[in-house]
Every structure is written in structure tokens, then in C-alpha cells.
Amino acid sequence: MSTDAISHKAPAAAAAAAKIRKAQQDPALVRWGLTFLALGVIGILVIIPVVNVFTVAFSHGVGVYFDNLFANKDTFHAIKLTLTVVPIAVAANLIFGISAAWAIARFSFPGRALLTALIDLPFAVSPVVAGLSFVLIFGLQGYLGPFLREDGFSAMPYLVSAFAALISGLVYFLLLPGNPNARTGIWKYPWATAIAVAVITFAVLFFLQQYFQVWPKKESLKVIFAIPGLVLATAFVTFPFVARELIPTMEAVGSDEELAAVTLGASGWQMFWHVTIPNIKWGLAYGIILCNARAMGEFGAVYVVSGHIAGKTDTMPLRIEKLFQEFNLEGSYAVASVLTLLAIITLIIKTRLERKVPASATAPGPMKPNTNEEDL
Numbered sequence: 001m002s003t004d005a006i007s008h009k010a011p012a013a014a015a016a017a018a019k020i021r022k023a024q025q026d027p028a029l030v031r032w033g034l035t036f037l038a039l040g041v042i043g044i045l046v047i048i049p050v051v052n053v054f055t056v057a058f059s060h061g062v063g064v065y066f067d068n069l070f071a072n073k074d075t076f077h078a079i080k081l082t083l084t085v086v087p088i089a090v091a092a093n094l095i096f097g098i099s100a101a102w103a104i105a106r107f108s109f110p111g112r113a114l115l116t117a118l119i120d121l122p123f124a125v126s127p128v129v130a131g132l133s134f135v136l137i138f139g140l141q142g143y144l145g146p147f148l149r150e151d152g153f154s155a156m157p158y159l160v161s162a163f164a165a166l167i168s169g170l171v172y173f174l175l176l177p178g179n180p181n182a183r184t185g186i187w188k189y190p191w192a193t194a195i196a197v198a199v200i201t202f203a204v205l206f207f208l209q210q211y212f213q214v215w216p217k218k219e220s221l222k223v224i225f226a227i228p229g230l231v232l233a234t235a236f237v238t239f240p241f242v243a244r245e246l247i248p249t250m251e252a253v254g255s256d257e258e259l260a261a262v263t264l265g266a267s268g269w270q271m272f273w274h275v276t277i278p279n280i281k282w283g284l285a286y287g288i289i290l291c292n293a294r295a296m297g298e299f300g301a302v303y304v305v306s307g308h309i310a311g312k313t314d315t316m317p318l319r320i321e322k323l324f325q326e327f328n329l330e331g332s333y334a335v336a337s338v339l340t341l342l343a344i345i346t347l348i349i350k351t352r353l354e355r356k357v358p359a360s361a362t363a364p365g366p367m368k369p370n371t372n373e374e375d376l
Contacts, residue, residue, distance in 0.1 A: 089291075094288060127298065130237060172190075174269035
């Protein structure tokens with residue numbers, strides 16, 4: 001074919017392609033109309049309220065702003081309490097999320113589908129209902145209320161010892177050599193040794209707590225209207241976030257590299273730290289960010305279990321509501337500005353992480369169906 005024929009066909013092909021693209025596009029009026037509509041809604045519902053929060057907070061100057069945050073003892077206590085409760089709840093959800101994701105993504109067992117459904121339960125249950133359930137269990141008139149009121153600390157040695165025994169068993173399996181031929185001494189009989197280590201840990205720690213009288217005798221243990229209740233409520237409403245981010249990530253990554261590491265003789269800890277964590281690190285960070293953001297702003301469940309006691313059990317969201325009811329707008333908006341600033345920082349980090357997390361990890365779609373009958 002001559003170059004002249006090619007030169008004549010090239011413009012015609014380009015024109016045809018442009019015509020097809022134009023046919024596939026919406027009219028300019030529709031595109032620009034929807035764009036301006038979206039920007040208007042975002043401006044009214046997001047931008048204007050955020051700007052208004054900072055405007056009112058700084059309306060009387062920077063000095064008054066910081067006085068509202070730090071000179072007011074109740075407000076400062078609410079900030080400290082929030083910064084105490086949230087890290088504990090996030091740490092608990094981190095441990096639970098990794099454990100649940102590992103179990104669901106790597107193993108097939110009876111009740112797997114039920115566990116997956118239970119992880120999503122806080123998304124379906126109202127936070128107020130969740131807080132009320134804790135009151136019905138741990139409150140003075142609840143199921144455990146009389147026991148906690150009379151001698152609640154008597155259960156602490158058992159709980160602490162049991163938790164330490166569980167951790168010791170998990171540590172043993174993490175350090176267990178992956179190659180069966182390398183298992184000698186205490187590694188030769190894994191299950192028997194792990195149980196023995198857990199029992200010894202429980203017995204020794206329980207004896208030490210009793211001997212040194214770590215916990216008081218015949219004293220009540222407050223869960224509701226105290227920090228333990230705030231942690232429980234916050235952890236309950238936020239525990240799906242880490243697990244729901246990690247499950248699709250771990251399923252997408254697969255277990256081939258982990259099996260290869262075990263085959264080469266890596267221990268459970270070496271496999272987890274050098275293979276699993278690098279593969280899921282962005283999904284893990286993404287889940288922690290979302291969990292932290294949700295925990296910072298939790299109101300409903302915390303309101304029920306806290307008793308709304310100023311200077312004792314008020315977190316930042318509760319303090320904002322109380323200051324607003326007292327017509328202290330500058331103080332209320334000052335605390336609100338702190339939460340808003342944290343939300344903006346979280347949004348920036350979340351946006352940056354979304355570029356690094358696999359698409360399957362950020363999509364909250366349904367779980368991969370499990371065809372094993374034992375999972376039902």
C-alpha cells in the first residue's frame with residue numbers, strides 16, 4: 001500500500017475514533033450540571049460547616065482558643081481521657097483484627113461464615129443499643145453487677161493469668177521451627193509443650209498476684225461509668241475496621257510465600273514478621289487509621305456507658321455536647337476543631353494509603369464465598 005493511501009486513511013480513522021468518543025460522552029450540559037451540583041452539595045454539607053467550626057473556635061483570638069482547651073479542667077480531662085481510651089481500643093482491635101483475618105483467610109473451619117458475619121455486627125447494631133447491652137451486663141442491676149459491686153477485683157488474678165497463659169502459648173507457636181526435622185527438645189511435642197507452658201505461666205502469675213496482694217480485697221470493680229466501660233464500648237463499635245481491611249488483603253496475597261518460608265525452615269514469628277506483615281502493611285495501616293478515626297468520634301455507645309460525668313468520664317464528643325448545651329459556643333467549637341483537625345489529617349493519610357493498598361483491600365465487597373459444607 002502506498003504512503004499516499006495511508007496518509008488519506010489516517011485522518012479518516014482519527015475522525016471516526018473522535019466521533020465514537022463523542023457519542024459515548026454525555027452532553028456538556030449534563031456533565032457540567034452534575035459537576036456543579038456535586039460541588040454545591042459538598043460545599044454546603046462539608047466545606048461550609050468545617051470552615052464555620054474553625055471560624056467560631058478562633059472568633060475571640062488564639063489565646064481564648066487555647067484557654068478553652070487547656071485552662072478548663074473538665075475540657076482538658078476530656079482530651080486526656082480520649083487520648084487514653086482510643087489507643088487502648090485501637091490496640092485491642094489490632095490484635096483481634098490480625099487474629100480474625102488470619103483465621104478466616106488462611107483456614108477452613110466450622111463456623112467460619114458465622115465468624116465473618118459477627119465481625120460485621122457492629123455495623124448493623126446501633127451504638128446506643130451496644131452501650132445499653134454493656135449496662136445490662138456490667139451495670140449495678142446487670143447480670144454481673146452484684147458480683148462486681150461486692151468483690152469485683154477477685155476475678156482479676158484469674159483474668160490476668162489466663163490472658164498471660166494464652167499469650168505464652170501463642171508465643172511458643174510463633175517461635176516453633178517451621179521444619180519438623182529441626183524440632184528438638186521443647187519443640188519436639190508442640191501441643192503438649194504449649195499446654196504445659198500455658199499452665200505454668202497461669203500458675204506462677206496467679207501465685208505472684210495472690211502473694212503480693214496486687215489486687216484489693218472485697219472492693220467493687222467499676223466497669224460502667226469508668227474507663228473500662230469506655231474502652232469496651234469504643235472497642236465494640238470499631239473492631240470490624242482492621243479485620244475487614246485485612247481479610248480481603250490476605251486473601252488477595254495468598255499463602256504461597258508463607259508456605260515457602262515455612263518449607264525453608266522459618267519459625268512462625270519469622271514467617272509472620274518477614275513475610276506476612278510486609279504483604280499486608282498498607283492494608284493494616286489503612287485499617288488502623290479508619291479504626292482510630294471512628295474511635296475518636298464515637299458518641300452513642302460511650303454516652304450510655306459513661307454516665308456523662310464532667311471531669312471523670314466525658315470524652316471529647318461528649319464534652320462538645322455538654323459545652324453546647326451550656327451555651328459555651330467558643331469552648332464547644334474549640335473542642336470540635338480538634339476533632340475536625342484530626343479528621344482532616346486522617347483523610348489525608350487515608351487518601352495517600354489508598355494509592356498503595358490493593359483495590360481488593362479497599363473495596364468493602366462481599367467475602368469470597370466458601371464452598372466447604374463444614375463452614376455453614
